Amino acid sequence: MRERMIAEYLTTRYGLPGWLAYGGVALVQCLILLGIMMFAAALFTWMERKVAGRIQDRLGPTRVGGRFGWLQSVADGIKLLAKEDLIPKEADAVLFRLAPYISFCAAFCVYLVLPFSNGWVAQHLNVGVFFIVAVAGLEVFGVILGGYSSGSKWSLYGAMREAAQVVSYEVPLGLCVVIPVMVAGTLDLVAIGNMQRGWGVNWLVFHNPFLFITFFIYALCTVASTNRAPFDLAEAESELVAGFLTEYSGFRWSVFFMAEYGSMYAMSGLGSILFLGGWHGPIPVAEMLGLTYANHAVLGWLGDLLGACNFLFKAFLGVASMMWLRWTLPRLRIDQVMTTCLKYCVPLAAAMFVGTMLWTYALPGGLLPRSTPMGAVAEAPPWTAPRAARGE
Amino acid sequence: MPLLNQPVSLSHYLVVGAILFACGILCMATKRNAIGVLMGVELVLNGAAVNFVAFSAPFLRGDAELALGLDGHLMTLFVIVLAAAEAAVALAIALCYYNTHATIDVDEGDELRG
């Protein structure tokens, strides 16, 4: 644990009390993660406008902050902060105030266990995958409570749709997450990422044809569970004014949006670890340049840094493709949303599950030649996977 | 604070479990809304689950060799899964009841009363 090493160094070298050292290190980690999430939200708000503009054959924001409207997000933020903060008379004021923060906290908690590179994770959790799926599912509470407590029919309809949609899509999403976990044999995200080291053929998405299909089902379910178009039934503006957001304004409204963009980025990140190699690129640049811990600790750290950039870029590509989807496809009807989930996604995911199970039974190493066999990389320094540590 | 200086023992967990259990019983007894009663059941089940987890941790107690170990964890898992199943059936019953009575006040369901 790197943060523990830093905290212990602080206590022994500078004589800081333990609670101050550990608390300080934890606080710094939280602030870094919060910074990443905020920056992602600001960047994606701007990007969403640019992408929407280009797809609809216009320019998008051009003025604020120079040539490409870089500072549009900042201007939007200032505008939202200056707006009047309305609470309807009919609303349940406590829940109405609380709801955006529930969403935001759930989106933020995902970042606590999401590794950005080999061991670059705030809390290295043995059950990281499950924790992320569980916490990401909690975001729906904010939306449901916000919709219910607004005291408006539009909001209530939005909340009901959200509840039905998210509960349904958690089933195929969970199945899709379990399939790569089954191949990897661990729930530890760092270990799963390190298993896919080397060339792109080591990525789990290329492990077998079933996992390749699973990746696309996962992408679909991610779009649905983060409430993005074409699945944004909860805020369908053509039918429900703005759905659960109808009564929200100003700062609370923007908190909902930060949570949405934050969880989009986090779910793309989870997908890139589970399927697309995480911080190990299609070309092992870090290993070619000799940036490994075997050579020197600093070189290894630089390699990890390169891996973190790789991971952030993959997650960014995931969000970009979500935006592309949003501005290309029309919104589905609620019955079509449910049909897609229950009649197509769930049976397909279950079939892929069985297929992957049989495949790993018949061909444990996968079809394509690998530079390193699965599981053998678990002993990679400085992080040892729990499986290897337990000798199982 | 002497309370914060000593390590956590099994009794601490049992007290939390007891409070959850008693709150659940109170909730079941006082609420007239069927879904409120269901929430009481969830609290009761969680009180029991906390006890299972506490009994299974060997480092919480003096007689570590008597700890439940993995059995306690598995029992808690079964409790969680069965609670989900129970909630699904109870909600289906509540919806059914609502369809016929137009309310889910459990005191209204007294048609078999003599």
Add this chain to the structure above:
Amino acid sequence: MINWHTFFFMLFATITCAFAVAVVVSANVVRMAVCLIASLAAVTGLYFLAAADFVAAMQLMIYVGGTLVLLVFGVMLTARGPFVSMKITPANWLMAGLAGGALLILLLCAAVSVDAWKTAAVAESAAGREGGHTVARIGMALLGLRVDALEQPNPALRGGMAGYLLPFEIISVHLLVVLVGAAHLARARRTKKPIEPPSGTSRAA
């Protein structure tokens, strides 16, 4: 010197108990649900502190993420007015308080009755707290192999050390039955009589 394990235990235990009490005293069903979510989420923290990481993740995923969403959904489907609330008579409170209080006292007495339960094994606690890598062991136990109990020192317990394959299968079938049953119970059908407005008094016998 503050014991940080104890500190976080106290934090989570206080949240758990405070919100459990709030579930009992709040009159609005949706607020009850919110308090229940907070209470059960804090129980997750207690599980992590007791080195039960897989159980904690399951609690968060199935209980908080699944069961409680269902409950809130049920509240919304059956709500009559904008905000459902309930009145409870003092007599009701008295009876419930007597029963609940008696049970609480009984359980508290039981909790502090055994001396071995009051003393934590300090030497082992550091090691136990660090680990909790229970996922693989639980998985093997559900498949019928108890890797943690291969050398059970207590011969009295050795007989019960079989795996949990049969309960696992029974629960799987049970879940399927529940799924079919719940879908059958809650299926949409036309009500025979039109829905009457709710009456304040109970129906006459």
